[in-house]
Amino acid sequence: xxxxxxxxxxxxxxxxxxxxxxxxxxxxxxxxxxxxxxxxxxxxxxxxxxxxxxxxxxxxxxxxxxxxxxxxxxxxxxxxxxxxxxxxxxxxxxxxxxxxxxxxxxxxxxxxxxxxxxxxxxxxxxxxxxxxxxxxxxxxxxxxxxxxxxxxxxxxxxxxxxxxxxxxxxxxxxxxxxxxxxxxxxxxxxxxxxxxxxxxxxxxxxxxxxxxxxxxxxxxxxxxxxxxxxxxxxxxxxxxxxxxxxxx
Numbered sequence: 001x002x003x004x005x006x007x008x009x010x011x012x013x014x015x016x017x018x019x020x021x022x023x024x025x026x027x028x029x030x031x032x033x034x035x036x037x038x039x040x041x042x043x044x045x046x047x048x049x050x051x052x053x054x055x056x057x058x059x060x061x062x063x064x065x066x067x068x069x070x071x072x073x074x075x076x077x078x079x080x081x082x083x084x085x086x087x088x089x090x091x092x093x094x095x096x097x098x099x100x101x102x103x104x105x106x107x108x109x110x111x112x113x114x115x116x117x118x119x120x121x122x123x124x125x126x127x128x129x130x131x132x133x134x135x136x137x138x139x140x141x142x143x144x145x146x147x148x149x150x151x152x153x154x155x156x157x158x159x160x161x162x163x164x165x166x167x168x169x170x171x172x173x174x175x176x177x178x179x180x181x182x183x184x185x186x187x188x189x190x191x192x193x194x195x196x197x198x199x200x201x202x203x204x205x206x207x208x209x210x211x212x213x214x215x216x217x218x219x220x221x222x223x224x225x226x227x228x229x230x231x232x233x234x235x236x237x238x239x240x241x242x243x244x245x246x247x248x
Contacts, residue, residue, distance in 0.1 A: 001027060001028070001029035002027055002028055002029060002050040002051055002115075002116060002119055003029050003031045003047060003048065003049045003050050003051070004021070004028050004029060004030050004031065004032075004049055004050065004051045004052070004053065005030075005031060005032035005033075005034065005040075005043055005044055005047060005049040005051075005052045005053070006018065006030060006032070006033050006034065006052075006053045007034045007037070007040050007052065007053065007054040007055065007063075008033075008034070008035065008053075008054075008055045008080075009035050009036070009037070009055070009057055010035075010055070010057070011035060013055065013101075014033060014035065017053065017103075017108070018030060018033070020105050020108055020109070021108075021112070024105070024109050024112075025109065025112045025116075027116055028051075028112065028116075031047040031049060032044070032046075032047045032049065037062055037063065037066065040066055041066060041069060041070065044070060044075075045070075048075075049075050050075055050076065050115075050119045051075060051076045051077075051078065051096075051112075051115050051119065052075050052076070052077050052078075053077075053078045053080065054077060054078070054079055054080065055079075055080040055081070055101070056079055056080065056081040056083070056090070057081075060081075060083075064090075064093075067093055073093060076095075076096050076115045076118055076119055077093055077094075077095040077096060078095060078096050078097050078098075078099065078108075078111050078112075078115060079095050079097070079098045079099065080099045080100075080101050080103055081098070081099075081100065081101065082100065082101045096111055096114050096115045096118060097110075097111035097114060097115075099111060117185075120149050120185070121149070121185060123149070123154075144158060144159060145157060145158055145159065146159060146162070146191075146194065146195065148174060148182050148184045149184060149185050149186070155182060157174070157176060157182075159195065159196070159199065159210075160210070160212060161176045161177045161178065162174060162175070162176055162177075162195075162200075162210050162213075163175045163176060163177060163209075163210055163213045163227050163228055163229050163231075164207060164208065164209045164210065164213070164227055164229075164231065164233070165188055165191050165195075165200075165207070165208040165209075166188070166206060166207055167187070167188040167205065167206040167207070168183070170185075170187055171183055171184060171185055171186070171187070172184045172186060172187060172188045172190075172191055174191075175229060175231075177213070177228070179229075188202075188206070188207075188208055191208060192208050195208065199211060199212060201239075201242075201243055201246065202239065203225065203233060203234075203235045203236065203239055203243055204233060204234055204235065204236045204239070205236065207233045209225060209227060209233065211246065213227055213228045214226070214227060214228075215227060215228055217235075218232070221237050222234060222235040222236055222237035222238075222239070222240045223235045223240060
C-alpha cells in the first residue's frame with residue numbers, strides 16, 4: 001500500500017478525490033486529509049507519505065512555501081490547479097503530474113499509475129543498493145532471499161527457488177521452481193551484481209542461471225545447459241571457460 005496525503009481546502013472536492021482513489025486505486029492508502037493548509041506540514045511529517053496530492057487554490061505562494069519548508073522532499077507530488085500558469089513554479093518540485101481542474105477521473109488514474117511506478121522503482125533501487133552495499137562490505141554475508149518488485153510492493157523469493165533470470169530489455173523475467181514467471185523492473189546486470197556468484201552465473205547476455213538448478217551440460221562450441229524447467233540455454237563461447245572452472 002502506498003501512503004497518500006490529500007491537501008484540499010474544499011471538502012466537497014476532497015470527497016470526490018477520495019471516492020476516485022478508493023474506487024480505482026486499491027494500492028493507495030489515504031493516511032491524511034488536510035483542509036487547512038496550516039496543518040499540512042504536521043500531517044505530512046507525522047505520516048511520512050509516499051505521495052501527496054495538492055490542490056493549488058488561492059494564495060498559491062503559501063503552498064509553495066509549505067513545500068520549501070519540507071525540503072528535501074522525499075515523497076511524490078501530484079498538483080491540481082485551475083491556473084495553468086502555476087505549472088511553471090510547480091516544475092521546481094518535479095511533480096508526477098499537473099492536473100487542471102475540474103479534474104477528469106481518467107487523468108487522475110493515469111497520474112496515480114505513474115506515481116505508483118515511480119515510487120516502486122525508488123523502493124527497488126534503494127533495496128538493490130542496500131543489498132549490493134552489504135555484499136561488498138561483508139565477506140561472509142549469507143543472502144537467502146531477493147526482493148522482486150510488484151505494483152503492490154515486493155515478492156520475496158528464496159534464492160534456491162530461482163531457476164533462471166532472463167533479460168527482457170531493461171527488465172528481467174525471473175523463473176522459479178513453483179512455475180512462477182515474474183517480471184522485475186530492473187536489468188539482468190543489476191541482478192547479476194546482487195546474486196551470489198558461487199550460485200548464479202551469467203552464461204549468456206540474456207541469461208543468469210542458478211547452477212544448483214542445472215540438470216545437464218551439453219558439449220558444443222560454447223555448449224548449452226538444460227535447466228530443471230526443461231529450458232535449454234546456450235553458453236556464450238567467451239564465457240565457457242569461466243563457467244566450466246566452477247566445476248573443477
